[in-house]
Amino acid sequence: MPSRDLAFDLSGQVVIVTGGGRGVGRGISERFLEAGAEVVICGRHRPAALPEAGGRPAVFAEADVRELEQIESVVATATGRFGRLDVLVNNAGGAPPAEAATASPRFSEAILRLNLIAPLHFAQRANAVMQQQEEGGVIVNIASVSGIRPSPGAAAYGAAKAGLLNLTQTLAVEWAPRVRVNAVTAGMIRTEQSHLHYGDEAGIRAVSATVPLGRLAEPRDVGDVCLFLASPFASYVSGASILVHGGGEKPAYLGVAKPGAAKTAGS
Numbered sequence: 048m049p050s051r052d053l054a055f056d057l058s059g060q061v062v063i064v065t066g067g068g069r070g071v072g073r074g075i076s077e078r079f080l081e082a083g084a085e086v087v088i089c090g091r092h093r094p095a096a097l098p099e100a101g102g103r104p105a106v107f108a109e110a111d112v113r114e115l116e117q118i119e120s121v122v123a124t125a126t127g128r129f130g131r132l133d134v135l136v137n138n139a140g141g142a143p144p145a146e147a148a149t150a151s152p153r154f155s156e157a158i159l160r161l162n163l164i165a166p167l168h169f170a171q172r173a174n175a176v177m178q179q180q181e182e183g184g185v186i187v188n189i190a191s192v193s194g195i196r197p198s199p200g201a202a203a204y205g206a207a208k209a210g211l212l213n214l215t216q217t218l219a220v221e222w223a224p225r226v227r228v229n230a231v232t233a234g235m236i237r238t239e240q241s242h243l244h245y246g247d248e249a250g251i252r253a254v255s256a257t258v259p260l261g262r263l264a265e266p267r268d269v270g271d272v273c274l275f276l277a278s279p280f281a282s283y284v285s286g287a288s289i290l291v292h293g294g295g296e297k298p299a300y301l302g303v304a305k306p307g308a309a310k311t312a313g314s
Contacts, residue, residue, distance in 0.1 A: 061125055061130075064089075067098065068088050068097070070236075072090075073266060075189075078270030085106070086106065091109065135186045137186065138189045139161070140189065141161070142204035147202035184226050187229055188231070190215070190233070195212070215230040227276075233269055235292070257296060272291050
């Protein structure tokens with residue numbers, strides 16, 4: 048992979064990454080730490096090893112982002128320890144597969160609550176702090192290609208991520224000019240749970256071959272884009288969604304179409 052030598056210096060910045068202890072969130076947390084930021088991560092369970100860079104670990108705050116008072120506690124941890132809050136990355140989310148015809152109302156409501164309502168509540172609490180700061184702040188919502196295309200087996204999740212993209216645009220208008228709000232619309236990412244979605248290594252290789260760039264994203268790929276959006280290089284970027292999907296998915300018809308097959312013999 049290409050070298051990541053571009054120097055994003057976020058020294059002195061304070062960042063919250065929800066779900067920042069594993070998977071995509073861990074990659075995001077590590078990139079901000081490497082850029083010099085102070086990082087607070089939250090999750091329902093403390094990870095065995097905290098993300099760190101140069102011997103500087105992230106700060107962990109136990110929280111279920113679906114609970115408003117626990118969101119408030121995470122924001123209080125960040126501001127109480129560091130005196131400010133510059134960046135919020137709404138990363139926590141996900142959903143197990145479920146057929147839309149049989150998913151229970153309780154299941155669907157829980158998915159919407161985690162992937163749409165929780166980011167809204169967290170953004171509200173972060174914005175309240177950022178609006179009081181002269182430098183304002185940045186909010187990055189981690190969305191998904193499931194929100195911009197059909198998502199069989201994940202209807203509620205796809206709908207929630209579509210809503211998150213609209214929420215991003217709306218908050219960017221309401222909270223400007225002091226707070227910028229953007230989204231990262233991620234495609235398939237290789238994490239410690241990839242085998243649950245794509246199978247064994249052979250399955251992962253087969254899925255990777257369907258991506259124009261020939262591989263699944265790594266968590267740090269998403270982290271790089273979050274760094275850009277939080278940096279001065281993106282000072283005029285707000286209300287945007289950046290696709291991080293390796294070129295997307297090849298159209299299904301390319302695998303079955305036979306150009307020229309309709310020609311008659313001798314034509």
